[in-house]
Amino acid sequence: MGSSKVIHAFYNDDEVLLDAVKTVKAAHHHIEEVFCPFPVHGLDKAMGLAPTRIAITAFMYGITGLSVAIWMTNYMMIQDWPQDIGGKPSFSWLENMPAFVPIMFELTVFFAAHLMVITFYMRSKIWPFKKAENPDPRTTDDHFLMEIHVHNNEEELTALLAKTGAVEINVVEKH
Amino acid sequence: MLSLALIIIGALGIGFSFFSAPKTIEESKEMIADQASHGDSHGSEHATGAANSHDSQHDAKHDEHVFHQMQNKPWSALYVSLIFFLGISLLVLAFYASQRVAQSGWSVVLFRVMEAITANLIPTSIIMLLVILSASVLHWNHLFSWMAEGTFDPSSENYDAIVDGKSWWMNVPGWTIRGIVYLLLWNTYRWFIRKNSIAEDTANDYNKTYKKNYHASVIFLVVFMLTESMMSWDWIMGLDPHWFSTLFGWYVLASLLVSALTVIAFVTIYLRSKGALPSVNDSHIHDLAKFMFGFSVFWTYLWFSQFMLIWYADIPEETTYFVARFNEYKMPFLAMVVMNFVFPILLLINSDFKSKPWFVIIGGIVILAGHYVDFFVMIMPGTVGSLWSFGIAELSSILFFIGIFIFAVFSSFAKANPIPTGNPFLKESENFHYFNIEHEGEESTDHH
Numbered sequence: 001m002g003s004s005k006v007i008h009a010f011y012n013d014d015e016v017l018l019d020a021v022k023t024v025k026a027a028h029h030h031i032e033e034v035f036c037p038f039p040v041h042g043l044d045k046a047m048g049l050a051p052t053r054i055a056i057t058a059f060m061y062g063i064t065g066l067s068v069a070i071w072m073t074n075y076m077m078i079q080d081w082p083q084d085i086g087g088k089p090s091f092s093w094l095e096n097m098p099a100f101v102p103i104m105f106e107l108t109v110f111f112a113a114h115l116m117v118i119t120f121y122m123r124s125k126i127w128p129f130k131k132a133e134n135p136d137p138r139t140t141d142d143h144f145l146m147e148i149h150v151h152n153n154e155e156e157l158t159a160l161l162a163k164t165g166a167v168e169i170n171v172v173e174k175h
Numbered sequence: 176m177l178s179l180a181l182i183i184i185g186a187l188g189i190g191f192s193f194f195s196a197p198k199t200i201e202e203s204k205e206m207i208a209d210q211a212s213h214g215d216s217h218g219s220e221h222a223t224g225a226a227n228s229h230d231s232q233h234d235a236k237h238d239e240h241v242f243h244q245m246q247n248k249p250w251s252a253l254y255v256s257l258i259f260f261l262g263i264s265l266l267v268l269a270f271y272a273s274q275r276v277a278q279s280g281w282s283v284v285l286f287r288v289m290e291a292i293t294a295n296l297i298p299t300s301i302i303m304l305l306v307i308l309s310a311s312v313l314h315w316n317h318l319f320s321w322m323a324e325g326t327f328d329p330s331s332e333n334y335d336a337i338v339d340g341k342s343w344w345m346n347v348p349g350w351t352i353r354g355i356v357y358l359l360l361w362n363t364y365r366w367f368i369r370k371n372s373i374a375e376d377t378a379n380d381y382n383k384t385y386k387k388n389y390h391a392s393v394i395f396l397v398v399f400m401l402t403e404s405m406m407s408w409d410w411i412m413g414l415d416p417h418w419f420s421t422l423f424g425w426y427v428l429a430s431l432l433v434s435a436l437t438v439i440a441f442v443t444i445y446l447r448s449k450g451a452l453p454s455v456n457d458s459h460i461h462d463l464a465k466f467m468f469g470f471s472v473f474w475t476y477l478w479f480s481q482f483m484l485i486w487y488a489d490i491p492e493e494t495t496y497f498v499a500r501f502n503e504y505k506m507p508f509l510a511m512v513v514m515n516f517v518f519p520i521l522l523l524i525n526s527d528f529k530s531k532p533w534f535v536i537i538g539g540i541v542i543l544a545g546h547y548v549d550f551f552v553m554i555m556p557g558t559v560g561s562l563w564s565f566g567i568a569e570l571s572s573i574l575f576f577i578g579i580f581i582f583a584v585f586s587s588f589a590k591a592n593p594i595p596t597g598n599p600f601l602k603e604s605e606n607f608h609y610f611n612i613e614h615e616g617e618e619s620t621d622h623h
Binding site: 041042085086087088098099101102 | 479482483486487488489610611
């Protein structure tokens with residue numbers, strides 16, 4: 001088995017790519033990866049990828065941020081150094097709650113946004129200064145690339161891809 | 176038929192509530208005493224409050240005050256519903272104008288729905304005109320306390336220095352003329368755009384009519400921004416003449432805008448279920464629900480901004496507004512935050528739910544009820560004070576205006592082609608498909 005061999009099909013239009021992905025999936029081939037210069041709506045569904053779970057993590061990060069904000073305002077403004085807020089020295093967190101709403105909102109957003117980005121990096125296995133993985137620099141400009149593993153069916157795949165409107169088809173050794 | 180029945184039931188209820196309002200101070204005293212003897216805690220509180228007054232002059236003044244508040248009750252009930260329905264029709268018109276100005280593609284198939292809803296502007300404007308005249312010229316009601324005699328007269332015992340300081344804006348002739356001008360401007364644009372939108376269908380003049388409508392909508396949006404703010408000062412903020420808030424116009428706008436989007440969604444879903452809107456798909460419903468969700472958050476933001484600044488600064492003349500609402504309207508005041516914020520957030524945050532008509536309707540009913548309560552809490556404290564309740568007068572006012580709404584909207588919808596065939600963006604709207612959802616009864620592979 002030429003397991004390290006992959007086929008690279010290039011497209012120059014996202015609609016053509018989307019239809020090609022559907023054709024390849026319909027022929028029961030596994031698409032290893034698709035490289036795009038920009039996000040293509042509906043591509044994940046067409047490739048049969050599981051729905052993203054980042055929304056669930058975002059919710060949990062938001063709750064974490066909200067809890068941190070409540071704890072932080074209570075510790076700083078009520079416990080550690082009690083403050084007279086707006087001429088209402090009640091020294092109760094609940095009675096001063098309106099003053100803390102902006103902080104609670106901001107920290108919820110802050111935690112959700114930053115931790116979501118970090119989660120996305122970890123899940124996609126990318127980090128700062130990592131060497132780019134895309135097989136062809138044209139995928140950062142105006143080309144789309146579909147990568148499929150070859151299992152002794154090079155000719156069949158090439159014929160199929162040629163029919164889907166690929167502008168270039170290469171078979172390469174993957175390292 | 177349903178609409179006429181609702182109008183009749185509503186009108187009967189309104190008539191009854193006006194009839195049962197006290198005609199004289201003596202009657203109102205009797206009614207309060209009656210309530211007290213029935214063990215109503217609300218009435219007895221008032222009775223003892225009056226008894227504890229020190230001098231008889233104060234006592235008489237208090238009685239007169241309560242009498243006016245009781246006389247105001249049926250007026251206020253009518254007024255809350257009127258402002259709510261007039262405002263919704265106006266905001267649908269403004270949203271429609273914004274769609275024209277933005278040259279948005281997705282909403283074109285909904286244009287005739289929005290135009291039909293704005294037809295409700297005509298009857299509500301006529302009723303509003305009558306209310307304006309009856310308050311200012313005919314003195315039939317005391318909704319606006321600053322219109323009482325002697326408010327601007329330093330020698331009178333009714334003299335109010337604070338209101339007198341604002342007399343360059345708050346004066347009866349100015350108020351009346353402004354109100355009439357707002358109504359005229361809005362109705363003029365509505366009449367013009369409706370006529371020319373239908374003309375677009377058959378114009379076939381290289382979009383000349385379309386461009387004319389675009390320019391008219393740009394002008395209207397500017398006019399609307401100005402008149403909407405002034406309308407909210409004149410018609411709602413003026414009920415508490417000492418108090419003011421600089422973001423009140425925005426706050427009213429947000430409340431009416433989310434209600435307007437909800438109403439568009441309701442009428443669209445209803446007409447689609449009857450097969451009258453063949454080009455409307457789930458993505459259009461999804462977008463309307465997104466607006467409902469977004470503007471619910473926007474409303475909450477403005478509501479809280481207004482509240483927090485006043486709470487923080489703690490200046491007595493500003494806090495009276497919230498003190499009155501928190502002491503006497505605690506239940507509706509807090510319930511509306513749950514109905515207008517917590518509930519829509521939880522129900523409509525999920526992308527899939529927003530394209531399901533049933534979820535949109537459940538969310539929308541709560542949103543509309545919540546914003547009715549919002550206007551109730553804006554208006555009632557300034558007109559009836561602690562004597563508020565929700566009974567025949569309020570319910571029949573709502574029914575009356577729902578009846579007018581149904582009659583005006585659906586008879587207007589039937590008069591034009593439901594598809595605005597002359598709009599250059601019609602095709603984009605018909606093919607509109609949000610990539611993340613699947614349309615009911617369509618192949619899932621049929622994208623774009």
